[in-house]
Amino acid sequence: MRILLAEDDFVTRKFMMSFLSKYGDCDVTVDGMEAVDAFLLAQEEGEPYDLVCLDIMMPVMDGYQALIGIRNIEKERGIEPDKAVKIIMATALNEEKNVKMAFDLGCTIYSGKPINQDRFEQALKKLGLIE
Amino acid sequence: MAFDRDDMLDTYLLETSQILEELQGVVLKYRDEKEFPPEAIDEIFRHMHTMKGSAGFMMFEQINMLTHKMEDVFFYIREYKPTDVPHKELIELVLKVGDFVQGELDRLSAGEMADTSAQALIDELDAFLESINVEKNAAGNKDITETEGSSATGSTQIYIAPKDTKASHYYQIYITYARDTKLANVHAYKVVHALKGIAQDIKYSPSSILTDEKSSDEIIEQGFKILLRSAVSKKQIDKIVSAGYETDSISISEIDAARYNAGFKLFGVDADIAAKHSKDKTEYVPGDFVVHANAPGGGVVLAKDNAAAKLKNSHVNVEVAELDRLSDLVMKLISQENKLAGDKTTDKLKKLTEDIQSVINNMRMVPLTNIFLRMNRVIFEASRKLNKDIECSIIGDDVRADRGIVEHISDPLMHMVRNSADHGIEDADLREAAGKPRKGRITLKAEIADGELRISVSDDGAGLDRDKILKKAREKGLMDEDRSDADYTDEEVWRFITLPGFSTNTDITEFSGRGVGMDVVVSSIEQIGGTLDIESRKGLGSTMTMRFPA
Structure with missing residues (x-):
C-alpha cells in the first residue's frame, strides 16, 4: 500500500513514519500544500496513494485545506466516492467542532493524538486497507 | 478538573443514553399489548439503526454488531410482518440489548473500553429471528444482509479517541527573582529548558529571554510567566522548577484548556473572569489551523489566533456602560458651560467639548x-x-x-x-x-x-x-x-x-x-x-x- 504522511513536527513525523511504514511505503511532506502536490503528482504518475495521513496544524495550508484540496482533485478527475483515497486526520485537536468539520469535508478516519495504535490498526482493517 | 475529556466520547455517551431512554419508553408503553404497532416497530428500528451507526463510528464493535442484529430483527418484522411474534419475548430481548449497551456506556464513562462480548446475546437474537421466520425463508434473511451491506461500504467514517484522553494537564507557573539577581533571563531559561523534557507544549513571557538581555529587568520587575501543557502532576513540576534555580518565589496552578489556549492575556486572572473571556464560541473554518512563525517562547501560533491578535493591537475593548458614563459626563460638562458668560475662552472650551462628544459618539459606532x-x-x-x-x-x-x-x-x-x-x-x-x-x-x-x-x-x-x-x-x-x-x-x-x-x-x-x-x-x-x-x-x-x- 502507498501511504502519504503530512506532518510538520519533527518528533511526531519520525514516530508516524516508523509506525506507518509497517503497513506500506510511506512518503513524507511537511505542510498541507506539499501534501496536495504530492497527491496530485502520484495521481498523474498513475501510482495513487491508498492512504493519506494529515496533521491539522501545519504551515502554508492546514490539514483541512489539504483535505479539501485532495477531495477536489478527486472530484475533478471523476474518481468515484468508493474509489476515493482514505484520509486520516491525526491531531491533538479533539474538540467536537474540529471533528465535525473534518468529517463534513470528507475525512475517513479522525484519530486523536497520541495515537491509539491498536484502534488505528483495527480501523485500517475495517476499511479493508490491511488484512 | 483540568482533565481533557474527549469531546466526541462525551457526545456519544450523551446521545446514546438519550436513545436508550426513548427505547425503554416505547418498549414499556406497549408492554401489555399483543404486539407492537407499526410506528413502534419503525421507532425501535430507527433507534437500533442510529446506535449501530454511532457505535460503528466510534469503533465499539460489540455494540455495533449487537444493535445491527437487533435492527435485523425489526427489519424482518417490518418488511415481512410475521404473525404470532412472541411479544413478551421480543420485549425482553430489546430490554436486554438496552441493558447491555447501558452497561458498556457505564464502562466507557469510567474510562474503560467497551469490549464486553455480545456474542451470547447475538446468538439469542439469531435464534429468535429463526423462530419467527415461519416460512424458513432463507431469501428473507439474505435480503436483510444485502440492504444493510450496501450502506456499510463506501461512506464509512471512523473516529479514534486519543490513546489516553486524560493525559494532558495545563499549568500556569509564575516565578519571581530577587532584585539583585544577575542575568535573571538566563536563570529563567534554565527553568524552561528543564521543563522542555516533560512539556507537550510550553510558552513563556517575556519570550525573548535568550536573545535580549534587557528581558532580565522585565523578569525582575514583573516576574517570569510560563504556560505549560504536560502529562505530569503538579507535584513533579514543583520538583523540577524548585530544583535550585535561585528563585525568589514560585507559584504553580493548574488551569483548564480554554484558559491555556487564551495565552498570557488571561495569566493570573481570576478563574471566573477568565472563563468568561476564554469561551471560544466561534466556529472554525479551514485555514484557521495554518501554523505561522514558530517564535521562541510563543508556542504554536495559528492563523485564527493571529487575526485576533492583530485586532487586539489596534482595538481596546471598552464596556458600553463606561462609554455611556463618559457621554453623560460630557453632557453635564456642556450644560455647565452654557451657564458661563460668553467670551473667547469659553467659546474655545465649548468647541473642545463638542469635539469630545463627537469622538465619543464615534467610539460607540462599529461597522456591521x-x-x-x-x-x-x-x-x-x-x-x-x-x-x-x-x-x-x-x-x-x-x-x-x-x-x-x-x-x-x-x-x-x-x-x-x-x-x-x-x-x-x-x-x-x-x-x-x-x-x-x-x-x-x-x-x-x-x-x-x-x-x-x-x-x-x-x-x-x-x-x-x-x-x-x-x-x-x-x-x-x-x-x-x-x-x-x-x-x-x-x-x-x-x-x-x-x-x-x-x-x-x-x-x-x-x-x-x-x-x-x-x-x-x-x-x-x-x-x-x-x-x-x-x-x-x-x-x-x-x-x-x-x-x-x-
Missing part, C-alpha cells in the same frame, strides 16, 4: 461587517443542511451602528436568516416550476436613511401565507369576531406571527428548531429601542426590516 459575514456563514451552513442552493448578497456592510445595537442584533438576525432559508426559500424544483431561478437568494442590507438605521433580511422565496396565518389566528382566538378575514390588512396579518406562541409551521424542521419564535425576535429588537417591519408578497418573497433611531 463582522455580523454580516457571520450571517453569510449561517446561510452557507443552512443551505448545506437543508440541501437548498442559496446565495447571499450583502449591501451596506460598512454602515456603522451603535455598538449597543450591534452587540444585540446577532441573535434576532440569525433567526430571521434561518427562517428565510428554511421556510422562505422553496426547494429548487418548486422554484423552477414557479419560473424563478433554481438558486434562492437572501439579501442582507443596512442603510441609514430618514434619520434611522435600517437592517433588513430579504428572500426571494414563497412569501408568507396569508390564508394559513389567518386560519391559525382564528383558531387561537387572536382575531376580532366581528371582522372578516378580508377586513384585515396584510400588515395586520403579518403582525400575528410576532405574537407569542404563534407558528404557522406544522412540521417544524430540525434546522430552524422550535425554541425561539418571532415573538422573541421582536421583543429583543424592542429591548434595544428598535421596531420590526414585515413585508411579504406571495410568490415573491419576504423582507423583514429592523429600524433603529440613528
Whole structure:
C-alpha cells in the first residue's frame, strides 16, 4: 500500500513514519500544500496513494485545506466516492467542532493524538486497507 | 478538573443514553399489548439503526454488531410482518440489548473500553429471528444482509479517541527573582529548558529571554510567566522548577484548556473572569489551523489566533456602560458651560467639548461587517443542511451602528436568516416550476436613511401565507369576531406571527428548531429601542426590516 504522511513536527513525523511504514511505503511532506502536490503528482504518475495521513496544524495550508484540496482533485478527475483515497486526520485537536468539520469535508478516519495504535490498526482493517 | 475529556466520547455517551431512554419508553408503553404497532416497530428500528451507526463510528464493535442484529430483527418484522411474534419475548430481548449497551456506556464513562462480548446475546437474537421466520425463508434473511451491506461500504467514517484522553494537564507557573539577581533571563531559561523534557507544549513571557538581555529587568520587575501543557502532576513540576534555580518565589496552578489556549492575556486572572473571556464560541473554518512563525517562547501560533491578535493591537475593548458614563459626563460638562458668560475662552472650551462628544459618539459606532459575514456563514451552513442552493448578497456592510445595537442584533438576525432559508426559500424544483431561478437568494442590507438605521433580511422565496396565518389566528382566538378575514390588512396579518406562541409551521424542521419564535425576535429588537417591519408578497418573497433611531 502507498501511504502519504503530512506532518510538520519533527518528533511526531519520525514516530508516524516508523509506525506507518509497517503497513506500506510511506512518503513524507511537511505542510498541507506539499501534501496536495504530492497527491496530485502520484495521481498523474498513475501510482495513487491508498492512504493519506494529515496533521491539522501545519504551515502554508492546514490539514483541512489539504483535505479539501485532495477531495477536489478527486472530484475533478471523476474518481468515484468508493474509489476515493482514505484520509486520516491525526491531531491533538479533539474538540467536537474540529471533528465535525473534518468529517463534513470528507475525512475517513479522525484519530486523536497520541495515537491509539491498536484502534488505528483495527480501523485500517475495517476499511479493508490491511488484512 | 483540568482533565481533557474527549469531546466526541462525551457526545456519544450523551446521545446514546438519550436513545436508550426513548427505547425503554416505547418498549414499556406497549408492554401489555399483543404486539407492537407499526410506528413502534419503525421507532425501535430507527433507534437500533442510529446506535449501530454511532457505535460503528466510534469503533465499539460489540455494540455495533449487537444493535445491527437487533435492527435485523425489526427489519424482518417490518418488511415481512410475521404473525404470532412472541411479544413478551421480543420485549425482553430489546430490554436486554438496552441493558447491555447501558452497561458498556457505564464502562466507557469510567474510562474503560467497551469490549464486553455480545456474542451470547447475538446468538439469542439469531435464534429468535429463526423462530419467527415461519416460512424458513432463507431469501428473507439474505435480503436483510444485502440492504444493510450496501450502506456499510463506501461512506464509512471512523473516529479514534486519543490513546489516553486524560493525559494532558495545563499549568500556569509564575516565578519571581530577587532584585539583585544577575542575568535573571538566563536563570529563567534554565527553568524552561528543564521543563522542555516533560512539556507537550510550553510558552513563556517575556519570550525573548535568550536573545535580549534587557528581558532580565522585565523578569525582575514583573516576574517570569510560563504556560505549560504536560502529562505530569503538579507535584513533579514543583520538583523540577524548585530544583535550585535561585528563585525568589514560585507559584504553580493548574488551569483548564480554554484558559491555556487564551495565552498570557488571561495569566493570573481570576478563574471566573477568565472563563468568561476564554469561551471560544466561534466556529472554525479551514485555514484557521495554518501554523505561522514558530517564535521562541510563543508556542504554536495559528492563523485564527493571529487575526485576533492583530485586532487586539489596534482595538481596546471598552464596556458600553463606561462609554455611556463618559457621554453623560460630557453632557453635564456642556450644560455647565452654557451657564458661563460668553467670551473667547469659553467659546474655545465649548468647541473642545463638542469635539469630545463627537469622538465619543464615534467610539460607540462599529461597522456591521463582522455580523454580516457571520450571517453569510449561517446561510452557507443552512443551505448545506437543508440541501437548498442559496446565495447571499450583502449591501451596506460598512454602515456603522451603535455598538449597543450591534452587540444585540446577532441573535434576532440569525433567526430571521434561518427562517428565510428554511421556510422562505422553496426547494429548487418548486422554484423552477414557479419560473424563478433554481438558486434562492437572501439579501442582507443596512442603510441609514430618514434619520434611522435600517437592517433588513430579504428572500426571494414563497412569501408568507396569508390564508394559513389567518386560519391559525382564528383558531387561537387572536382575531376580532366581528371582522372578516378580508377586513384585515396584510400588515395586520403579518403582525400575528410576532405574537407569542404563534407558528404557522406544522412540521417544524430540525434546522430552524422550535425554541425561539418571532415573538422573541421582536421583543429583543424592542429591548434595544428598535421596531420590526414585515413585508411579504406571495410568490415573491419576504423582507423583514429592523429600524433603529440613528
